[in-house]
Amino acid sequence: MIDRAAQKQPLIRLENVSKTYRRAGLETLAVQDVTFDVNEGDLLSIVGASGCGKTTVLKILAGLQQATGGTIAFNGLTEGRDVGMVFQQPLLLKWRTIRENVLLPAQILGLDRTKAQARADDLLDMVGLGHAADRYPYELSGGMQQRAAIARALLHDPKLVVMDEPFGALDAITREKMNLEILRIRKDTGKTFVFVTHDIQEAVFLGSAVAVLTSGPARMADYFAITLPGERGLNIKLTQPFADYVDRIYGLLGLR
Numbered sequence: 123m124i125d126r127a128a129q130k131q132p133l134i135r136l137e138n139v140s141k142t143y144r145r146a147g148l149e150t151l152a153v154q155d156v157t158f159d160v161n162e163g164d165l166l167s168i169v170g171a172s173g174c175g176k177t178t179v180l181k182i183l184a185g186l187q188q189a190t191g192g193t194i195a196f197n198g199l200t201e202g203r204d205v206g207m208v209f210q211q212p213l214l215l216k217w218r219t220i221r222e223n224v225l226l227p228a229q230i231l232g233l234d235r236t237k238a239q240a241r242a243d244d245l246l247d248m249v250g251l252g253h254a255a256d257r258y259p260y261e262l263s264g265g266m267q268q269r270a271a272i273a274r275a276l277l278h279d280p281k282l283v284v285m286d287e288p289f290g291a292l293d294a295i296t297r298e299k300m301n302l303e304i305l306r307i308r309k310d311t312g313k314t315f316v317f318v319t320h321d322i323q324e325a326v327f328l329g330s331a332v333a334v335l336t337s338g339p340a341r342m343a344d345y346f347a348i349t350l351p352g353e354r355g356l357n358i359k360l361t362q363p364f365a366d367y368v369d370r371i372y373g374l375l376g377l378r
């Protein structure tokens with residue numbers, strides 16, 4: 123477990139957070155006793171089985187859901203405005219070009235159009251879609267659409283980018299490529315990311331820290347830093363330190 127007292131003030135601090143959904147007299151305890159920090163510049167992976175409450179935790183972090191118990195402290199972060207979101211599906215508007223899709227947050231938040239256009243073009247270049255700015259979503263592959271969704275999430279220069287199983291619908295090879303892209307984008311932007319996945323290898327490969335959630339309701343099994351030697355490339359997955367982290371998570375999830 124990370125020694126939180128030794129850390130500088132985090133961007134977000136969750137302390138024993140719980141969430142109960144109440145609907146038509148029915149109560150569902152989705153999340154219980156979740157405690158971790160999102161530190162500036164981190165890529166925090168949240169990993170756990172399907173339905174264990176990862177999306178609920180992410181919505182609480184993004185300010186889209188209120189926790190029903192515990193405390194959550196945002197430090198220098200305006201909920202909503204300072205957060206960019208990427209979902210499992212790219213959710214691009216099919217009647218808008220890729221550039222117009224990336225510009226959507228500028229319209230919603232009332233940002234300066236000229237500046238936003240220049241930024242959209244820079245971001246499209248960064249995600250390797252400069253050549254596709256005037257194309258429509260149906261003309262792009264799934265991976266390209268998800269790159270556009272990432273550019274859109276960055277348009278308003280948010281401090282935090284939250285990603286909810288963004289590559290779950292992609293084939294395994296495209297997924298590996300997108301993982302490399304995330305490492306590069308993190309390096310280029312210096313932003314803070316929270317990345318939800320049910321893929322243990324993906325969580326370890328991308329994360330500078332990981333929160334492991336167990337099911338029904340989600341409880342935090344552990345929260346620890348991931349330090350892998352050297353530059354991260356796909357071949358790091360073949361190393362012992364990587365395998366040790368994966369094995370540790372297998373143990374926490376009761377998979378061995």
Ligand SMILES: Nc1ncnc2c1ncn2[C@@H]1O[C@H](COP(=O)(O)OP(=O)(O)OP(=O)(O)O)[C@@H](O)[C@H]1O
Pocket residue numbers: 143144145150151152170171172173174175176177178179320
């Ligand atoms: N709006 C809601 N109303 C009632 N129950 C909900 C609501 N949203 C989620 N739940 C319940 O809370 C629990 C956790 O759901 P959540 O979507 O957070 O899990 P998850 O780990 O993200 O799942 P997946 O990996 O399948 O997306 C589930 O039992 C789900 O049915």
